[in-house]
Amino acid sequence: MGPSIIDVFVQYWPIFLKGTLGTLHFAFIAVSLGSVLGTLVAFVRLSKNRFFSTLAGVYADVLRGTPLLVQMYIAYFFIPIVIPALNRVDKEIFVLISLILNSSAYVSEIIRGGINSVDIGQSEAARSLGLSASHTMTKVILPQAIKNILPALANEYIAMIKETSMAGSFMLYELMYTRTILANKYLSWQPLLIIAAIYLMLTLVLTSLVKKMEERFAVSD
Amino acid sequence: MTRKILIETKDLKKDFKDLQVLKGISQTISQGEVVCIIGPSGGGKSTFLRCLNMLEVPSSGEVWFEGEKLDPEHTDIDRHRQKIGMVFQQFNVFPHLTVMENITLAPILEKKMSKEEAEAKAMELLERVGLQDKVNEYPRKLSGGQKQRLAIVRAMAMDPDVMLFDEPTSALDPEMVKGVLEVIRKLADSGMTCVIVTHEMGFAREVADRILFIDEGIVVEEGTPEEIFDHPINPRTKEFLSQVL
Numbered sequence: 317m318g319p320s321i322i323d324v325f326v327q328y329w330p331i332f333l334k335g336t337l338g339t340l341h342f343a344f345i346a347v348s349l350g351s352v353l354g355t356l357v358a359f360v361r362l363s364k365n366r367f368f369s370t371l372a373g374v375y376a377d378v379l380r381g382t383p384l385l386v387q388m389y390i391a392y393f394f395i396p397i398v399i400p401a402l403n404r405v406d407k408e409i410f411v412l413i414s415l416i417l418n419s420s421a422y423v424s425e426i427i428r429g430g431i432n433s434v435d436i437g438q439s440e441a442a443r444s445l446g447l448s449a450s451h452t453m454t455k456v457i458l459p460q461a462i463k464n465i466l467p468a469l470a471n472e473y474i475a476m477i478k479e480t481s482m483a484g485s486f487m488l489y490e491l492m493y494t495r496t497i498l499a500n501k502y503l504s505w506q507p508l509l510i511i512a513a514i515y516l517m518l519t520l521v522l523t524s525l526v527k528k529m530e531e532r533f534a535v536s537d
Numbered sequence: 538m539t540r541k542i543l544i545e546t547k548d549l550k551k552d553f554k555d556l557q558v559l560k561g562i563s564q565t566i567s568q569g570e571v572v573c574i575i576g577p578s579g580g581g582k583s584t585f586l587r588c589l590n591m592l593e594v595p596s597s598g599e600v601w602f603e604g605e606k607l608d609p610e611h612t613d614i615d616r617h618r619q620k621i622g623m624v625f626q627q628f629n630v631f632p633h634l635t636v637m638e639n640i641t642l643a644p645i646l647e648k649k650m651s652k653e654e655a656e657a658k659a660m661e662l663l664e665r666v667g668l669q670d671k672v673n674e675y676p677r678k679l680s681g682g683q684k685q686r687l688a689i690v691r692a693m694a695m696d697p698d699v700m701l702f703d704e705p706t707s708a709l710d711p712e713m714v715k716g717v718l719e720v721i722r723k724l725a726d727s728g729m730t731c732v733i734v735t736h737e738m739g740f741a742r743e744v745a746d747r748i749l750f751i752d753e754g755i756v757v758e759e760g761t762p763e764e765i766f767d768h769p770i771n772p773r774t775k776e777f778l779s780q781v782l
Contacts, residue, residue: 440592441629441688445643445695446619448612455642459633 324498324506331494336514338490342483343476346415347423351469353416354423361428372424379421385482387414392486411486415479422472430465431457463533470526474519481515491515540567543699543730544589549598551584558584560754561598566699566732571725573741574734575765576751577777582734583703585751589732590621590701603698619647622692626704628684630676636663636687637672640694648695655694662690666720682713686720699730706737738781742766750774 325332361372379387391414396403402410434457442452484492491511498507544566551559558581566572574582587593589600591609600607602617631639640662641655650658663669666686676684685705692700702721706714718740725731725744735741741748741762748765750758750773758771766782769775 435627435629437625437627437629438631441623441625441631442643443615444590444592444618444621444623445692446615446617446647447643448615448647451646455646456631460631 318503319506321506321509324503325510328494328498328507331497332491332510332514334489335491335494335511336518338488338493339477339480339518342412342415342480342488342490343473345412346419346480347469347473347476349416350419350472351423353420355427357420357424358427358431361424362431376421376424379418380425384414384418384479385485387418388482388486390414408486408488411483411488415476415483418479419472419476422475423469426468426472427461427465430461430468433464434460467526467530467533470522470529474522474526477518477522478515540569542566543568543570543603544732545601546585546588547599547601549585549588549600550596551581551588551593552596558754559588559595562751562754562756564749564756566730568698568730569728571731571744571746572733572749573745573747573762574732574749574751575736575738575741575777576749576757580752581754582751586701586703586732586734590618590623592623615647619643619695620698622695622697622700624685624688624692624700624702624705626707628681628688628708630679630684630687630691632676634675635672636668636674636676636679639676639687640691643691644694659690659694662693665723666690680713681709682716685709685713685717689717689720689724693724699732700724702731702733702735704734704736706735736781738766738778750777752777 319327357372357375360368361376363369388411391410392407395410396407438456438460439452442456443449447456480488480490481492484490484496487493487496491514495507495511542565544564546562546564549559549562550557560581562581562585574586576582584593588595589602591600591607591614594609602621605613605617607614607617631642634642637656637659640659641650641652644650644655644658645652660669660672663672666689668683668686668690671679671683671687676687679687689700689705705721706717709717714737718737721731721733722740722744731744733741733744743762745762748760748762749756750765750769750771752773758765758769758774765774766778769778
């Protein structure tokens with residue numbers, strides 16, 4: 317059996333802490349940069365240009381319809397072959413990019429859904445007043461869409477916390493990577509249970525925060 | 538007396554997929570005229586009205602406003618829409634903005650009016666419809682009738698040359714209808730050009746210079762309120778009026 321869970325945690329907690337911070341960090345980068353890109357994708361998707369709109373739809377479908385792990389492998393092994401100049405770049409960056417792209421696809425759907433959730437009468441009223449299309453979007457639609465979008469984005473962050481665990485296979489220092497480190501010290505099952513407990517704590521705490529946010533928004537209706 | 542033509546439609550047609558909703562309507566609306574549009578649901582009244590500011594893009598035909606052809610793809614459409622106020626059945630007030638912000642949003646953004654000027658004007662308009670003490674409220678605190686009066690004021694704040702009303706009282710509780718109609722009547726009496734789609738026959742009769750009876754995508758009959766309500770000629774008009782009066 318080896319040492320107990322508690323012994324392992326007491327001895328190696330700095331490693332777990334570093335892993336947890338890494339997880340939060342990578343998830344944050346993925347979702348925030350993914351949000352920027354995803355917003356762009358959402359607007360292209362909603363645009364009147366058929367070609368670009370379809371293209372954005374395909375982008376979202378492909379990234380949501382294939383496993384993230386497969387995307388990571390492709391990013392890690394395939395991109396450097398196609399673009400040899402990137403061989404000198406730290407390969408971790410490709411894994412991070414695949415996280416960002418994956419997140420952008422989900423975020424684009426969140427934003428598109430949020431915008432579509434605003435009653436069509438709102439944009440009709442705004443346009444009938446002579447508001448430009450961009451003012452209608454920024455002053456009327458988005459401020460109303462945001463209360464649907466923000467909780468969904470927070471949930472995307474929570475989902476991404478779990479997804480980043482796959483990045484550990486590519487030597488990104490996040491929570492799951494601590495398993496690899498401690499396996500070298502002949503610890504097999506203890507780190508896994510600790511890791512699972514930490515993931516569970518993170519998601520439970522964050523989920524309850526999102527619930528509070530949703531309730532807050534509901535009051536303003 | 539010939540009055541200036543404000544809006545002219547030429548053989549306006551609109552299809553929704555296989556359904557032809559407008560089958561060719563040619564009408565002129567003159568400055569100061571109050572036109573009420575009546576007719577059965579699904580006959581094309583609202584679609585016709587919504588074509589006048591290109592919220593609905595006609596499948597064929599043209600709409601001319603103040604001597605210019607409206608083109609929904611051209612950025613000029615925003616400039617024209619600023620002159621064409623519209624009031625909706627469902628009010629469509631902006632729930633995330635206060636009463637004051639609802640009114641001043643478009644004047645400040647699109648007419649580059651100063652905040653002070655826009656607010657002074659909004660206050661004046663609010664007093665006219667009796668909403669001055671609601672100025673800092675959000676729309677969720679307003680009744681349906683108050684929301685609709687706010688929507689009218691919001692449109693008026695752009696200084697439009699014509700007001701379009703799309704069944705403005707159909708979504709209201711009965712006790713709210715009178716107050717809203719009163720506001721519209723005052724507007725009409727002040728010389729504002731109005732095009733009103735309505736099911737309120739008594740109101741249409743009192744306020745209109747001209748009635749259009751629209752059914753199955755065409756203007757079946759038109760005339761003064763007396764002609765339409767007292768001496769309708771077309772059998773469809775007669776049948777419709779016998780059902781609603």
